[in-house]
Amino acid sequence: MSDNQFAPLQNDRFLRALLRQPVDRTPMWMMRQAGRYLPEYRATRAKAGTFMDLCRNTELACEVTLQPLERYPLDAAILFSDILTIPDAMGLGLYFEEGEGPKFKKPVRTSADIAALEVVNTAKDLDYVTNAVTAIRRELNGRVPLIGFSGSPWTLATYMIEGGSSRDFARAKEMLYNRPEDMHQLLSVLADSVIDYLNAQIRAGAQAVQIFDTWGGALSHTAYREFSLAYMARIVQGLIKENDGRQVPVILFTKGGGQWLEAMADTGADALGLDWTTDIAQARARVGGKVALQGNMDPSILLAKPERIREEVASILASYGRGSGHIFNLGHGVTPKVDPAHAGAMFDAVVELSPQYHD
Ligand code: CP3
DSSP states (O other): OOGGGSOOOSOOHHHHHHTTOOOSSOOBOOTTOSSTTSHHHHHHHHHHOSHHHHHHOHHHHHHHHHHHHHHSOOSOEEOSOOTTHHHIIIIIOEEEETTTEEEESSOOOSHHHHHTOOOOOHHHHOHHHHHHHHHHHHHHTTSSOEEEEEEOHHHHHHHHHHSBOOSSOHHHHHHHHHOHHHHHHHHHHHHHHHHHHHHHHHHHTOSEEEEEETTGGGSOHHHIIIIIIHHHHHHHHHSOOEETTEEOOEEEEETTOGGGHHHHHTTTOSEEEOOTTSOHHHHHHHHTTTOEEEEEEOGGGGGSOHHHHHHHHHHHHHHHOSSSOEEEEESSOOOTTOOHHHHHHHHHHHHHHSGGGOO
16 A cells, blocks of 8 residues: 555654754654543543553544644654554453553463464454554644554563563563573564564554564663564564655664664664663764664653753753754653643753754
8 A cells, every 4th residue: 555645744854853864953752642641541541441442443543642742743643552462463362450551361481382373464463553553644634754663572572471561571581591492483473573563554654663672671781682682673674664755764762772772773773762871962972873863851850840841851952962863752651640731841842942953
């Protein structure tokens, strides 16, 4: 499917900055921008039923994707979905326990469990996601680009093995060290699934994609390369590079990955997401000639007063310095207790303070 079925893009500063092309001001969006900190999200979510009901309802998924754009002058929308749709489609039975986060009815533990897994067929089992992508693109009507996303194989594997969230990843790490061939088999099926899933999102209308490697930072220096980065590199190589005459940039985000930026940039990704533990000026000096950088305000700053938020925005913009290649964002997702007005103060500060860094 070609996407000239969609209206021309009116604001492309996000896509331009990802490719380090000149922009008038620093583009911005926020991880988890459609979420529980917004009262309008909570209202739509209540109407939909469970979180997965909301993801599967094209019209309501489209509605919540656009909600933050009604409030803030954002430069990108992100598909409303979840990274755990892939293991759900593999038959693990995803559900959400109130206050406890995601859970799987059938975690993957034994060699036989892993051998039985098949690469997902996005067209067949995840068409609710690609349908949402196309509906959102239509509804956006060219206002801003749409970001598609997936979890990294390692991050998905941790949830599949642990059966949910974990503090120490004991089971996943035990498998990694005792049965590396099982772990590689699992990661390999996941990498092929992510390639199919992201390419389907791109064909359906996603104009950039982000890989969330939320738990890559829990790995040792050598394990990170072998068990997380290698599979993300395989994904970057397998993605559609261009759609409807425009490059589709890829953003790699390893939370806690600040020490591995050079290796991450070598994957061929166009941009790297930074969490708040990395100095963005130093990151730019290390890899800024090769990739754009996205980030990296501590989400907790949004709990502070608006004047403090503005100071922090000013400091991050100054730290990156002059020129393109920076996409302002948080260093991880916005949390449910944040006052929407505080997110507004952050975005206003980017709009007011960032033009001085561009020609
Ligand atoms: O950024 C966006 O606005 C797009 C939507 C998005 C969601 N999840 C919506 C969501 C994205 C990009 C994700 C990714 C995701 N999901 C990640 C990687 C990103 C990260 O934060 O590091 C992970 C680890 C997950 C798994 C997951 N899904 C968790 C840990 C939770 C929270 C569970 C809880 O109860 O706190 C979810 C659920 C989820 N995904 C919600 C939203 C808005 C909240 C669900 C609700 O409405 O109750």
